[in-house]
Amino acid sequence: MKYLKFTFHICLFFTAIVSAQTKDITLEDIWNGTFRTEGLDALHSMANGQQYSVLNFDRAARNTTIDIYDYKTLEKVKTLVSANDLEAIPYFSDYTFSADESQVILATGEESIFRRSSRGHYYVYNVATGTLSLISEEKIQEPTFSPNGNQVAFAFNNNLYVKNLTSGETIQITFDGVKNSIINGITDWVYEEEFAFVRAFDWNADGSQIAYIRFDETNVPEFSMDVYGEALYQTQEVFKYPKAGEVNSEVSLHIYNLKNEKTTKVEVGADVEYIARMAWTKKADVLSAQVLNRHQNNLELFAYNTTTNTKKVLLKETDKAYVDVTDNLTFLKDNSFIWTSEKDGFNHIYHYSNEGELINQVTKGNWEVTNYYGFNEKAKTIYYQSVENGSINRDVYAVKLNGRNKIRLTSKEGTNNADFSADFSYFINTFSDAKTPPEYTLNNASSGKVIKLIKNNEALVEKLSEYNITSKEFSTISINGNDLNMWMVKPADFDVSKKYPLLMFQYSGPGSQQVANSWISSNDYWYQLLAKKGYVIACVDGRGTGYKGADFKKITQKELGKYEVEDQIEVAKKLGSLDYIDADRIGIWGWSFGGFMSSNCLFKGNDVFKMAIAVAPVSSWRFYDSIYTERYMTTPQENASGYDENSPINHVDKLKGNFLLVHGSGDDNVHVQNTMRLAEALIQANKQFDWAIYPDKNHGIYGGKTRLHLYTKMTNFIDANLGDKIND
Numbered sequence: 001m002k003y004l005k006f007t008f009h010i011c012l013f014f015t016a017i018v019s020a021q022t023k024d025i026t027l028e029d030i031w032n033g034t035f036r037t038e039g040l041d042a043l044h045s046m047a048n049g050q051q052y053s054v055l056n057f058d059r060a061a062r063n064t065t066i067d068i069y070d071y072k073t074l075e076k077v078k079t080l081v082s083a084n085d086l087e088a089i090p091y092f093s094d095y096t097f098s099a100d101e102s103q104v105i106l107a108t109g110e111e112s113i114f115r116r117s118s119r120g121h122y123y124v125y126n127v128a129t130g131t132l133s134l135i136s137e138e139k140i141q142e143p144t145f146s147p148n149g150n151q152v153a154f155a156f157n158n159n160l161y162v163k164n165l166t167s168g169e170t171i172q173i174t175f176d177g178v179k180n181s182i183i184n185g186i187t188d189w190v191y192e193e194e195f196a197f198v199r200a201f202d203w204n205a206d207g208s209q210i211a212y213i214r215f216d217e218t219n220v221p222e223f224s225m226d227v228y229g230e231a232l233y234q235t236q237e238v239f240k241y242p243k244a245g246e247v248n249s250e251v252s253l254h255i256y257n258l259k260n261e262k263t264t265k266v267e268v269g270a271d272v273e274y275i276a277r278m279a280w281t282k283k284a285d286v287l288s289a290q291v292l293n294r295h296q297n298n299l300e301l302f303a304y305n306t307t308t309n310t311k312k313v314l315l316k317e318t319d320k321a322y323v324d325v326t327d328n329l330t331f332l333k334d335n336s337f338i339w340t341s342e343k344d345g346f347n348h349i350y351h352y353s354n355e356g357e358l359i360n361q362v363t364k365g366n367w368e369v370t371n372y373y374g375f376n377e378k379a380k381t382i383y384y385q386s387v388e389n390g391s392i393n394r395d396v397y398a399v400k401l402n403g404r405n406k407i408r409l410t411s412k413e414g415t416n417n418a419d420f421s422a423d424f425s426y427f428i429n430t431f432s433d434a435k436t437p438p439e440y441t442l443n444n445a446s447s448g449k450v451i452k453l454i455k456n457n458e459a460l461v462e463k464l465s466e467y468n469i470t471s472k473e474f475s476t477i478s479i480n481g482n483d484l485n486m487w488m489v490k491p492a493d494f495d496v497s498k499k500y501p502l503l504m505f506q507y508s509g510p511g512s513q514q515v516a517n518s519w520i521s522s523n524d525y526w527y528q529l530l531a532k533k534g535y536v537i538a539c540v541d542g543r544g545t546g547y548k549g550a551d552f553k554k555i556t557q558k559e560l561g562k563y564e565v566e567d568q569i570e571v572a573k574k575l576g577s578l579d580y581i582d583a584d585r586i587g588i589w590g591w592s593f594g595g596f597m598s599s600n601c602l603f604k605g606n607d608v609f610k611m612a613i614a615v616a617p618v619s620s621w622r623f624y625d626s627i628y629t630e631r632y633m634t635t636p637q638e639n640a641s642g643y644d645e646n647s648p649i650n651h652v653d654k655l656k657g658n659f660l661l662v663h664g665s666g667d668d669n670v671h672v673q674n675t676m677r678l679a680e681a682l683i684q685a686n687k688q689f690d691w692a693i694y695p696d697k698n699h700g701i702y703g704g705k706t707r708l709h710l711y712t713k714m715t716n717f718i719d720a721n722l723g724d725k726i727n728d
Contacts, residue, residue: 023467024532030525031708037437037457042094047101049423051077064091071426071442074452081125088132098149102127105143114189114668117198124165135163141186142199146207153210160185160201160212173256180240185212188249190242194627195276205284210256213275217249225666228695242626245635251275253289255306266304276325282335290325296631299323314356317343321554322631328372340372342550351401362403368547370394376424383420391547392485392517409448415518420445432519434472468492470531477540479570485515486540491531500536501585501722502575508564509593510632511546511553514539526711538575542567558639560621560632561600561646569605585722589613592670599648602657611658611721613714616670616699619678620647649678652685658721659689664697
């Protein structure tokens with residue numbers, strides 16, 4: 001079979017312990033924490049560069065601590081603060097240091113709002129005195145120290161406040177915040193979800209000014225969800241949600257001057273739809289912002305001088321499809337800046353002058369920079385992560401600012417991720433691959449040499465040695481002119497002379513990746529359970545996914561669900577032609593974008609797939625939010641055919657196989673409306689299907705025994721529809 005290129009084979013565990021495996025994985029094992037990995041929570045490098053802090057939770061004692069460790073010895077130096085010593089709070093769930101590390105904000109009683117946002121009670125702990133002070137009696141959002149640590153800015157009820165920690169006085173700096181109307185300094189729903197940030201305010205370098213984004217969502221259409229709860233009557237959650245082609249929040253940029261107590265509005269430009277990022281430069285009077293048009297194919301980075309009230313565009317980027325917003329903007333001491341962009345076809349690092357003139361492209365090649373860690377001013381060195389060693393792997397590199405003397409700092413093939421000390425003398429590397437749970441090592445930042453092992457999850461390895469675990473095989477498969485990354489899991493007693501049912505998994509969203517050489521997830525344990533039952537499981541990243549360059553990723557522009565579905569159908573056909581795959585028993589499943597895909601694959605590939613499971617699927621991109629959808633599809637008004645021709649709703653008449661449709665009724669992201677409209681279309685087409693609605697559950701469909709119930713249902717559905725001849 002020439003179209004299968006098996007590049008390497010990875011066993012999950014060493015052969016030496018395979019013989020000791022006696023247990024079978026159960027669904028209860030997967031969802032009760034049996035296979036939980038240990039990590040370094042809330043890791044923070046101390047300013048001295050020689051120590052780091054970690055948030056530790058003692059489950060037995062029910063105590064939370066911030067512990068300080070020495071990089072050289074890895075020994076605990078001290079416990080900075082323990083919840084057991086604090087009368088006011090029984091525990092804390094997160095912490096943030098002031099710049100001089102003399103104070104710490106401790107979070108407690110946090111409650112989730114949406115995916116990234118929360119509100120809670122926050123205390124300032126004084127390290128020297130051991131005293132604790134409550135920032136506000138109310139539950140607030142995003143408390144943030146001023147640069148000198150004397151003040152804390154925060155949001156409450158859509159307005160911004162500043163508390164003076166010396167006097168205890170709190171002042172209000174915005175006054176027009178109203179729920180579902182005006183938001184100051186906190187992002188609206190769609191910004192939080194798609195631009196991936198919540199705090200939309202920032203202190204300048206000397207603490208004299210606060211910049212913030214104001215959202216006027218008055219004209220944004222409302223979405224409502226029934227919340228069933230346990231009371232006699234259900235309640236309703238109502239919030240602003242701009243669907244594709246609908247009205248967005250009107251955003252504006254403002255600067256509050258704490259000295260004269262005046263607010264200035266910054267003019268961002270007539271064609272600006274989104275203020276996607278803002279950040280103060282090294283100069284206290286210069287603010288930067290990244291702004292986009294509605295199509296998101298025209299990005300500008302500008303600098304605004306608060307002294308002269310002038311704006312200068314530093315750079316512009318345009319693209320036929322879209323321009324990705326970067327999180328890697330870094331201003332250096334001379335106010336020149338680091339920037340990442342895929343303007344040459346692959347995501348790379350660039351250095352610009354303070355006037356926006358290109359000094360040099362720091363990294364080059366047909367590979368992608370996947371993370372930017374920072375710049376060492378003293379050594380003039382940039383640290384980054386990339387896929388230079390294959391698109392399913394990640395390594396850490398150092399390179400001079402001029403692009404010379406590149407060094408690979410990690411040596412193990414798999415996924416490496418670094419956390420550097422403040423002075424860039426050390427980094428803690430987190431390594432995993434498909435056979436190795438996360439290992440944490442202390443490394444020399446100059447050479448990459450491993451100094452000491454910190455943690456290696458050996459207890460989990462020992463526990464897993466008791467279970468029947470099969471291998472995970474990585475390969476490439478040639479589909480529609482592209483070599484696509486694939487993994488496959490087979491039964492432990494795999495026999496090439498037998499025929500096995502095949503279950504395919506995919507996500508396929510723009511820029512995503514499911515085929516990665518990293519430690520297994522909860523789903524992977526489920527695949528082990530299914531492999532034990534006699535299934536082959538496979539996953540292929542098709543066109544539109546990430547880390548293979550802009551052209552590969554952006555081919556799906558204006559046609560989400562076309563090329564991705566074609567690839568998955570063709571994969572199923574080719575795998576079905578293998579001697580050991582039963583072509584009459586091929587299924588596919590996915591979640592969210594993956595549910596959109598699995599639905600389309602079952603309908604459009606009705607001669608290939610016998611069954612599909614769609615969890616929380618988008619059924620029409622007309623129902624999804626503006627920022628994500630229009631980035632890839634433009635608006636429905638401009639691209640009606642792109643929306644409708646690839647909507648599962650419009651292909652229900654093709655259904656022949658067995659279909660399980662699942663959604664949470666409290667999904668604020670992909671609304672249950674998607675499933676209801678798809679279900680109605682199926683009903684009116686007189687197509688039988690199975691479905692389940694999980695009351696009040698959000699996009700993750702979890703809580704209590706929810707996941708156990710869901711995966712039991714999915715397992716039973718797969719057994720009923722693919723496993724009928726599994727033991728023949």
